[in-house]
Amino acid sequence: MNILVVGSGGREHAIALAVKKSPLCDTLVCAPGNPGMANLGKCVPVDVADPKAIADLAVAEKIDLAVIGPEIPLVAGVVDEFRRRGLRAFGPTAAAAALEGSKAFSKDIMKKYNVPTAAFETFTDLASAKKFLAEHPAPIVVKASGLAAGKGAIVCMTDKEANDAVEEMLGDKAVFGESGKTVVIEEFMDGEEASIFVVCDGKDYVILSSAQDHKRVFDDDKGPNTGGMGAYSPAPVVTDALLDEVKKTIVEPTLKGMAAEGKPYTGVLYVGIMVTAKGPKVVEYNCRLGDPECQIVLPLYDGDVLALFDAAEKGELAKLGAPKAPKGSSAIVVLASAGYPGSYEKGKVVTGIEEAEKNGAQVLHAGTKMVDGKLVTNGGRVFGVVGHGATLQAALDIAYEAAEKVQFEGKFYRKDIGKKGLARLAKMGK
DSSP states (O other), X not given: OEEEEXXXXXXXXXXXXXXXXXXXXSEEEEEEOOTTGGGTSEEOOOOTTOHHHHHHHHHHTTXXXXXXXXXXXXXXXXXXXXXHTTOOEESOOHHHHHHHHOHHHHHHHHHHTTOOBOOEEEESSHHHHHHHHHHSOSSEXXXXXXXXXXXXXXXXXXXXXXXXXXXXXXXXSOTTGGXXXXXXXXXXXXXXXXXXXXXEESSOEEEOOOBEEOOEEEGGGEEEEOSOSEEEESOTTSOHHHHHHHIIIIIHHHHHHHHXXXXXXXXXXXXXXXXXXXXXXXXXXXXXXOTTTHHHHGGGOSSOHHHHHHHHHHTOGXXXXXXXXXXXXXXXXXEEOTTTTSOOOOOOBOBOHHHHGGGSOEEEESSEEEETTEEEEOSSEEEEEEEEESSHHHHHHHHHHHHHXXXXXXXXXXXXXXXXXHHHHHHTTO
């Protein structure tokens, strides 16, 4: 098969690596790709927000299956465009991708099909939102309904923070543009978060390894939300019993509900859950593999990743059966540019990648480019450094040892990735 991987971040680098390993993969094309992906296949520039341009490329390159990495082309309808032309793409249609593209839509689906989540209200004008906040004191969560690159959910611990958040979204500033013109305000859920990844074919599903992301920029979950500063998999908080509950109360009602709405879900459904005293509840859905979680979940899949995606796109997941439990653990540490998630400088020369990978770690490109033959930084999150080991501690040791060796001016990273997981394992006597 000729395979097209759409996207240019760390997630797409991980997808390209997994797909390239498959005996089903003849040719790999990445669009637009990145310097790391260029070592795996041809990189072709394309506007990922333009479904027609992506489909044109698939025709030109005789692509048998496109794997869509980021949410923007999915919400824009790239899968619909492919299907119209008789082409194959792994991912949800625009109607199904609204589970991520519109928090208001996803909350309505949860309410209608009795999927446990935080109590919520939706607002489009500032006065109503502020009135609601006056009646519902902090802690409370304010979310931009549309896409906001993982930064649109603000956990407000004080009434001032909550008022500032709705002011920024619905007021004159409109910091999230159209994405924040509709705001979901929901109750604060107390508990521990985890991510569940579900590969779906419209009716059947396969669950990949669980993960736990670290959203805040600094150690001990301090500072603003980012796209994710690191993660580990599997997440010890997701026990077998909890996963069974997630399947019965969240995954199955969601998939049945989407089918009943005439929007059957194909692709990866990312379910962010909060493990509360009353059981697991949905924090949010995403319509694709998470970033940086994809980078650690795919290598733990005991099987052919491309065969899995291919079967899901064909509606044939039932033929594959459930994957075996993952062996060992994986961890990723994100190396970021000084100033991220605010403004940061680009163009810093990178060294030390080969040295970093000598201990078995993988250095995945997230925000880099080549300039005059030199690799330089070109994003807020620059690399994800992945370690695999028999235990979580072993995986973290490999990732952190390698993270120190990759060098660029202004580099910083969290030093406490996996701390919660290690503490939970110790409690469990593992």
